[in-house]
Amino acid sequence: MKRRDFLQKTSVATGALTLSGFGLQSFSIPVKTSQITILHTNDVHSHIDVFGPEDGRNANKGGVARRASLIESIRRENPNTLLLDAGDIFQGTPYFNYYGGELEFKLMSMLKYDASTIGNHDFDNGIDGLYAQLPHAKFDFICSNYDFSNTIMDTHSKPYRVFKKDNIKIGVFGLGIELEGLVDKNMYKETKYLDPIETAQEMTRILKDDEACDLIICLSHLGYDFKENPNKISDLKLAAATKNIDLIIGGHTHTFLSKPTIVKNIEGKNMLVNQVGCYGINLGRIDFYFDSEKNKSAHGTSITV
Amino acid sequence: MAFKPFFFGLLLVFFFGCKEPHLYLTKIEGKQISISDSLSTNNEIEAFIKPYRSHIQKDLDSVLAYSAGTYTKSDGDFNTAIGNFMADAVFDEANPIFKKRTGKNIDMVLLNHGGIRSIMSKGNVTTRTAFELMPFENTLLVVEMKGTQMDSLIAYLSKSKKAHPISKLKLIIDTNFNVVEATINGKNIEDNNTYYVATNDYLFNGGDNMTFFKPNNSVHDLNYKIRNALIDHFKKVDTISPVRDDRFIQKTTKNN
Numbered sequence: 001m002k003r004r005d006f007l008q009k010t011s012v013a014t015g016a017l018t019l020s021g022f023g024l025q026s027f028s029i030p031v032k033t034s035q036i037t038i039l040h041t042n043d044v045h046s047h048i049d050v051f052g053p054e055d056g057r058n059a060n061k062g063g064v065a066r067r068a069s070l071i072e073s074i075r076r077e078n079p080n081t082l083l084l085d086a087g088d089i090f091q092g093t094p095y096f097n098y099y100g101g102e103l104e105f106k107l108m109s110m111l112k113y114d115a116s117t118i119g120n121h122d123f124d125n126g127i128d129g130l131y132a133q134l135p136h137a138k139f140d141f142i143c144s145n146y147d148f149s150n151t152i153m154d155t156h157s158k159p160y161r162v163f164k165k166d167n168i169k170i171g172v173f174g175l176g177i178e179l180e181g182l183v184d185k186n187m188y189k190e191t192k193y194l195d196p197i198e199t200a201q202e203m204t205r206i207l208k209d210d211e212a213c214d215l216i217i218c219l220s221h222l223g224y225d226f227k228e229n230p231n232k233i234s235d236l237k238l239a240a241a242t243k244n245i246d247l248i249i250g251g252h253t254h255t256f257l258s259k260p261t262i263v264k265n266i267e268g269k270n271m272l273v274n275q276v277g278c279y280g281i282n283l284g285r286i287d288f289y290f291d292s293e294k295n296k297s298a299h300g301t302s303i304t305v
Numbered sequence: 306m307a308f309k310p311f312f313f314g315l316l317l318v319f320f321f322g323c324k325e326p327h328l329y330l331t332k333i334e335g336k337q338i339s340i341s342d343s344l345s346t347n348n349e350i351e352a353f354i355k356p357y358r359s360h361i362q363k364d365l366d367s368v369l370a371y372s373a374g375t376y377t378k379s380d381g382d383f384n385t386a387i388g389n390f391m392a393d394a395v396f397d398e399a400n401p402i403f404k405k406r407t408g409k410n411i412d413m414v415l416l417n418h419g420g421i422r423s424i425m426s427k428g429n430v431t432t433r434t435a436f437e438l439m440p441f442e443n444t445l446l447v448v449e450m451k452g453t454q455m456d457s458l459i460a461y462l463s464k465s466k467k468a469h470p471i472s473k474l475k476l477i478i479d480t481n482f483n484v485v486e487a488t489i490n491g492k493n494i495e496d497n498n499t500y501y502v503a504t505n506d507y508l509f510n511g512g513d514n515m516t517f518f519k520p521n522n523s524v525h526d527l528n529y530k531i532r533n534a535l536i537d538h539f540k541k542v543d544t545i546s547p548v549r550d551d552r553f554i555q556k557t558t559k560n561n
Contacts, residue, residue: 034328048354050342060342065354067340068347094361094436097532103357110350124442168328184506186526214328246330260335276337286335290328305335 034166034290036215037081039071042251043278044085045092045121046104051281061281064107070283071111078287080165083112084172086251087119087221090130092279100125105136113139115161117174117219118146119251123187127151142174142219145199147192160203162211168290171207174219175199175238177252196222196233197241204244215288218248224255224275235273239263247286250275259305260286270303365433369539372430373546378421381468383478383553387425388470390547391438392416394538395531396472399445399503402527411447412489412500414472415458416531417513420505421470430539439532443505449523452496457517459487459494462553476553485556505531 050063075081085108090101101122108116118141122130131152134141141157148154160173175196179188200218207213218238226232235250243265250273260274276282376387392414400411423437450458462469463478477486487494494500508515509524539545 032328049358062340063346065346065348065350066342066344068350069345070338070340072347091442094365095357097436097442098361098364099357103354107350107353110353184510186506214330246333257337259337272333272335274335274337281340283338283340284335285338286333288330289332289334291331292328301330301333303333303335 030292032292034168035078035080036165036168036170036288036290037074037078038084038217038247038249038284038286038288039074039081040084040086040249040274040276040284040286041067041280041282042086042221042249042275043088043119043254044104044280045088045278046090046096046101047093047279047281048095048103048107049093051279058279058281062279064111064280067280067283068111074285075112080168082114082163082165082170082172082217084217084219084249085113085116086219086249086275087117087176088121088251088278089116089119091121091124096124100129101133102136105133109136109138114163115140115142115172115174115219117141117221117251118143118157118176119221120177120179120183123179123183126187127153127189127191131156142172143176144173144203145194145196146176147194150190150192151188153191160207162207162213168215168288169211169213170215170217171203171211171213172217172219173200173203173207175222177221177223196220196238200238200242200245204242208244214290215246216244218245220248221251223253224250224257224273225253235275236261236263239265239271239273241266243267243269246271246288248273249284254278256282260284262303262305270301272303272305365436366431368429368431369434369536370430370542371544372425372427372434373544375424375427376547377424378418378468381549382466383468383476383555384471384549385468386547386549387421388416388418388468389472389550389552390425390545391421391535392470392472393547395445395503395534398534398537399447399527399529402529403447403501403503403525407525409501411473411503413474414470414503415462415474415508415515416470416505417508417515418467418469419513420507420531425545430545432536432539435532435535435539439530439535441507441532443507443531445503445527445529445531445534446506446509447525447527448502448504448509448518448521449525450500450502450518450521452494452498452500454517454521455494455500455502456496458502458515459484461515461517468553471552474552478553478555480555480557482555503527 048064051058051061053059089104090096095103143157144159163170178193207216220235223234225234225236235248255275256277260272262270265271274284276284396414463484475488479485509518
């Protein structure tokens with residue numbers, strides 16, 4: 001009885017298959033592609049206005065209103081876009097001194113930032129000063145290696161977040177720099193700093209195995225590289241010591257790169273580390289292309305920078 | 306029976322045809338886009354910023370005082386007019402706060418030469434001047450120090466070969482940078498006395514190698530930014546005309 005039903009259904013399916021066209025491929029798996037665009041900034045340091053024409057280094061560069069129009073046009077071209085920041089939003093112009101970061105957060109919300117990690121200068125008005133500005137931020141703060149549980153920031157930052165764009169799951173986690181010796185203890189209070197590599201291992205396990213993410217991005221304020229202090233953890237070190245991270249978006253060292261750096265991770269797979277200087281004078285753009293045809297990826301992922 | 310696996314195969318195809326196909330990462334492209342004048346300005350954002358900008362500009366450019374001359378931190382070897390001005394201004398503004406809270410007076414002020422971040426130009430002094438002189442958020446602390454700790458502070462200053470701004474301390478060194486005289490309120494520093502030294506959080510925490518403040522359990526945080534002390538001082542005075550004086554000098558004659 002059951003076997004007969006089964007055979008009948010199968011024959012229907014076969015019939016449909018025959019009617020549908022010329023063979024298996026066109027019916028079964030239509031080729032599907034997807035493009036995810038990641039836009040990023042770091043160390044904007046309250047630079048809201050365009051640099052003046054007299055500026056010695058960055059004349060006529062930057063400006064939030066221009067960044068907004070650029071981001072808008074990229075989103076129009078590809079709605080599957082994430083906008084991220086790697087910390088040090090605060091400190092650097094009187095906008096911060098006068099308004100304590102309110103305008104920075106409001107503008108980032110208007111630009112529809114999806115998430116930011118926390119930089120050392122974001123503690124410049126103390127952890128209470130950061131907390132006080134949170135109502136102005138309509139985006140998430142993601143930091144996986146600061147334990148805020150004994151501070152006012154408890155529950156106000158996330159260890160990771162999974163974004164879904166065009167059915168692609170993008171896992172984002174964040175790493176902050178060691179605050180001791182860099183920021184006055186009175187400012188960060190009982191914030192506990194956790195080891196970045198161990199934290200990254202845990203986060204990538206959760207994002208890859210439990211959340212089944214297709215892409216994993218680390219928002220880092222660790223710094224690109226410390227040549228004079230080779231034992232200090234940096235983005236390049238983190239990249240080489242971990243697996244399953246596709247992109248590290250860095251900050252802190254205000255590093256201007258001519259192009260994103262390709263680094264081999266602990267499994268020998270290529271991944272990217274990027275940072276776009278500082279003060280909002282550049283926007284980083286990384287495009288990830290997905291394809292349902294496995295044979296295309298049989299040769300590995302091609303990286304063009 | 307022999308064709309059963311074939312049916313299963315068809316079924317799999319059927320089901321997969323209805324589900325989202327798995328996507329594989331095939332290509333990554335990375336680049337950097339310069340935020341330059343070739344980009345258009347988003348008018349909504351610009352309009353949102355405008356009132357904030359106008360308020361800041363107006364406030365920064367409001368005239369608070371007048372500077373009689375142009376003063377720089379390279380004007381003297383051991384003390385400078387601008388450094389004396391800053392240290393004295395900090396004393397004048399911080400001491401009433403400290404006295405009100407503790408009933409005690411600040412005995413001396415110590416800032417650092419590198420902390421003078423710009424010149425002060427002849428002419429109008431504005432809030433912007435305070436931001437230029439002191440762009441950082443450093444706050445004032447008053448540290449309780451024993452006379453023995455003060456010896457380390459004096460030794461640091463005598464060997465530093467820099468005009469670190471001081472107020473209320475008088476220091477004379479010889480040609481070998483040894484201390485000839487160190488007095489506070491005209492009196493020698495006594496080992497067993499307690500001295501209240503106003504400085505900033507950066508120096509208290511060992512900035513500029515000023516390691517003599519620690520260990521210390523008696524620190525009063527005034528929660529008062531140096532920049533705000535300067536702004537408050539500018540508001541109180543009409544004309545700023547500081548001078549280099551004899552608060553820290555080197556005696557070049559051997560017979561003294």
